[in-house]
Amino acid sequence: MNIFQRVIVEPLESLYEKILHFLPNFLTSLLLVGIGVILGAVLKAVVFRVLKALNVDKHFERFGMEKMLGKGGIKEPLSVLLSKLVKWITVFIFTIIALRALDIPSIERLLEGFFLYFPNVIVAILILFFGYLLSNFMGRAALIAAVNAGSVLSGVIGRSVRVSVFILAVTMALEQLGIGRNTIIITFAILFGGVVLALAIAFGLGGRDIAKEYIEKKVKGEEKKDEISHL
Amino acid sequence: MAGIVVRREIQEKIGEIKEADILVGIPSYNNARTIGHVVKAVQAGFAKYFPDRKCVLVNSDGGSTDGTMDVVQNTAIDDYQAVLLHHRVEPVYKITTPYHGIPGKGSAFKTIFEISDALQVKACAVVDADLRSITPEWVELLIKPVLQGGADYVAPLYLRHKYDGTITNSIIYPLTRALYGKRVRQPIGGDFGFSGELARFYLTKEVWETDVARYGIDIWMTTTAVANNFRTCQAFLGAKIHDPKDPGADLSAMLYQVVGATFDLMETYDSVWKTVQGSEPVPTFGFQYVVGLEPIQVNLTRMIERFRLGVKELMDIWKVFLPPETTDLLHTFGLLPKARFNIPDEVWVELIHHFALAAHQKVINKEHLLKSLTPLYIGRTASFVVETSESDAPEVEKKIERLCRMFEEKKSFLAKNWENRGGLS
Incomplete structure (x- = not known):
């Protein structure tokens, strides 16, 4: 009887106790997830309406972001994307709270690690987002300036500026995430230095005649200039 | 203040x-x-x-x-x-x-x-x-x-x-x-x-x-x-x-x-x-009179080259607010030889109206938008130089008058689309 009591009944009673202790936490967690889903849906609808009212999709289009997402296979407008994002962030936050409510030490340790790293991910995403906007803006400005200066390499100049700014943003984002910190900086420096050196050599060797012609024209004033007064 | x-x-x-x-x-x-x-x-x-x-x-x-x-x-x-x-x-x-x-x-x-x-x-x-x-x-x-x-x-x-x-x-x-x-x-x-x-x-x-x-x-x-x-x-x-x-x-x-x-x-x-x-x-x-004015040197070849460069490189920017038929025409103008280079009044007026609407609707950054107009303006100036190479002052004034009338005729397009942010009609 004693053996039966110790081997079967006591563990079962202990399990029963644990279940009794765990069940309220579990139900609380389920409730929290449920609240998260409902609140997420409500916030999604609110954010969607606000973004529509602010005409965010049009502004987004102006920065060429719609095109970028389209290339990635995303066809939905920004207002839909952002409202969905708000919904899932809400659900995610409530899920995390629900997991903590379970009161399981191993899950708590995992969450702690995650929360310490999470801000870096957010900052890296923001760096990439604004880096992309800035690279498009700078690339377009460089392209227009190069075309107006009459440079036949204007397309290359515009693309180079755009890519350089975006690479810089990617480097900063990766550094923020702590991925190969030194390696990335060295790689970027080598790449950037390499591009400058390649351009210098290309101009020095390939562009000797062009440079000569240009300097000759400048010195001798051979080029026929416009005298139009535009205003 | x-x-x-x-x-x-x-x-x-x-x-x-x-x-x-x-x-x-x-x-x-x-x-x-x-x-x-x-x-x-x-x-x-x-x-x-x-x-x-x-x-x-x-x-x-x-x-x-x-x-x-x-x-x-x-x-x-x-x-x-x-x-x-x-x-x-x-x-x-x-x-x-x-x-x-x-x-x-x-x-x-x-x-x-x-x-x-x-x-x-x-x-x-x-x-x-x-x-x-x-x-x-x-x-x-x-x-x-x-x-x-x-x-x-x-x-x-x-x-x-x-x-x-x-x-x-x-x-x-x-x-x-x-x-x-x-x-x-x-x-x-x-x-x-x-x-x-x-x-x-x-x-x-x-x-x-x-x-x-x-x-x-x-x-x-x-x-x-x-x-x-x-x-x-x-x-x-x-x-x-x-x-x-x-x-x-x-x-x-x-x-x-x-x-x-x-x-x-x-x-x-x-x-x-x-x-x-x-x-x-x-x-x-004031008493109007005519005097001889000093000739102005114009490098037509370079102007047309600038226009062509713009058409080649800036078309992606223009396509955001110019209708496809206009961008097609710009491609066609870029292929014309120097002696026949021409951007007609009608197309020029449409271009300016589309730029005005794009600035109003803030389609892209205003500075980028207006600076991207430069090759088109140079092209139009080249077209004007070709068209008026043999013209005297009164003839040139007549051509400017014709352009003005075209702006007046097509103004209804501008007015109609001013409030229309969803697209052109």
Whole structure:
């Protein structure tokens, strides 16, 4: 009887106790997830309406972001994307709270690690987002300036500026995430230095005649200039 | 915002003069080389045409370092008989002052308006400090229509070479004429006459911290006068010859400033221009004559190359707001040989209207938008050069008139699509 009591009944009673202790936490967690889903849906609808009212999709289009997402296979407008994002962030936050409510030490340790790293991910995403906007803006400005200066390499100049700014943003984002910190900086420096050196050599060797012609024209004033007064 | 008249030395000068009939303002910045001639011409104009009026000359300077203000102070007509004038009994009052505020011609003008307001002036004029062709008659022509003809605003009318003032001829004049219905031929001429009442009206506008204070003051003054129904006329001043501008001056920056200011004014006065149909001439004063003008050298090949480069590289930007049929046409024009290169009036008007709508709807960054207009403008100028290579001045004027009528005909498209943010109809 004693053996039966110790081997079967006591563990079962202990399990029963644990279940009794765990069940309220579990139900609380389920409730929290449920609240998260409902609140997420409500916030999604609110954010969607606000973004529509602010005409965010049009502004987004102006920065060429719609095109970028389209290339990635995303066809939905920004207002839909952002409202969905708000919904899932809400659900995610409530899920995390629900997991903590379970009161399981191993899950708590995992969450702690995650929360310490999470801000870096957010900052890296923001760096990439604004880096992309800035690279498009700078690339377009460089392209227009190069075309107006009459440079036949204007397309290359515009693309180079755009890519350089975006690479810089990617480097900063990766550094923020702590991925190969030194390696990335060295790689970027080598790449950037390499591009400058390649351009210098290309101009020095390939562009000797062009440079000569240009300097000759400048010195001798051979080029026929416009005298139009535009205003 | 504290105006220039709160400064003690200006107050003292105004207290000394008390009231005046006529004021001529000269905005300047490092114009020591040329401003002496302008001051002499203005003084001679006062002596010859307004000997019995109280006249004031105001130099509003942007912080010159070459002694411009000293030249103004020290310049006087020594021998009036040498220029066949009677010596004035009353001296010409001079006020030379550095202007305050954002650096630019607009801030210089604001100072002139403030002084004219403080002196209760009846008629004012402003002339550029780098003019070489100004004569005493300019003072008469800019002031008399106001003083004796009941005008509020006198725009200049110059003799210009057919390739001179191409932004004015291909964009600013036709567009403002179609928008506001008045045929002011040189809306950004730079030398204007206006009534004291209009100067006071200008001062009531809250634009002195905006781009108007930097540049765009010329088109702002003309448009404000016309759109607010001030009586407008123009005066024939002859040829305009001024110090050569910096040859490195960036054309795209120029386009951005002038066209940008014109587009901004379309926002301010949209309720006015939408109701205007057609256009009417404004009274013109002065004896019109023809003189030979120095030929202008044009590198047509390079201009067409610039247009082609723009079509090749900037098409992705233009496609955001230009309809496909227009972009197809631009490709076609790029293939034309030099002798037959042509951008027709109709297409040019459509392009300008689409750029105006894109600026209004903020489709892309405004500076990028307007600077991307440069290759198209160069292409249109090349087309104009090809078309008018054998034309004399009256023929060229006829062609500009044809372009203006096209702007007027197609204005309904602009008005219809102004509020339509969802797409063009």
